[in-house]
Amino acid sequence: MSYHGCRDIDCVNQDALHNKGPRVLSESGERMQIHGRRGWWFPAHANNFSTRSRTKADINRIVIHTAEGYTGGLKTFQEPDRGGSAHYAVQWDGQVAQMVDDKDIAWHAGNWSYNADSIGIEHVGFAHAMEPRRSGSPIAWSQKMLNSSAWLTAKLAKKYKVPLDREHIIGHVEVPSQTHSDPGDNWPWAWYMARVRYYYYRPWIWGGLALLMFGVFGKQVHSRKKRRIQSWETY
Secondary structure (H helix, E strand, O other), X not given: OOOOOOOOXXXXXXXXXXXXXXXXXXXXXXXXXXXXXXXXXXXXXXXXEEOOOOOHHHOOEEEEOOOOEXXXXXXXXXXXXXXXXOXXXXXXXXXXXXXXXXXOEEOOOOOHHHHHOEEEEEEOEOOOOOEOOOOOOOXXXXXXXXXXXXXHHHHXXXXXXXXXXXXXXXXXXXXXXXXXXXXXXXXXXXXXXXXXXXXXXXXXXXXXXXXXXXXXXXXXXXXXXHHHHHHHOOO
């Protein structure tokens, strides 16, 4: 598959990797709430996506991308003749920006049917230069970025009832008739999907633990009360 971009550590500007996206957001972005969490609005140019009124029934896929750059395509997708866009961009430090409304069709997958039924998430980095997470490399995939991305994917999956499997949460490389190879061999799919499931089910997990703790506490209170009553009866 064709690919253009950095392939090793010497090619990557590490200062830009860490700082360019946050700087661009603070200079030109607009604060907004993204699925209940503070994020940014950084709109793509209207020439680069299709305005629609998609409903929950129209969205059944999430496509993971790497931007082959340092901002997730923030300013790139504002160029009127770019001919491409994505719904979200996740920065190296975990900040999330939205560029196209979910109801509209972003041009991210290179396949119209996949564009039409999916949401695209861009990530800062280079598909074939990034090292495995926790590898110790200075260009290992950012843990903060991966966590934010997994949280975002979980929120989108829950909102649009996207199945939590690798047939519906896919990489750009898996789109049919594709010439792109992102997010690359070192994208941690097994860990990522486990993390998506964690964020997806976390409200129920915490709720279940709270009920369990309440039940244990209630049982202890009842037991102490019963012992007090029994002690009174001895007098």
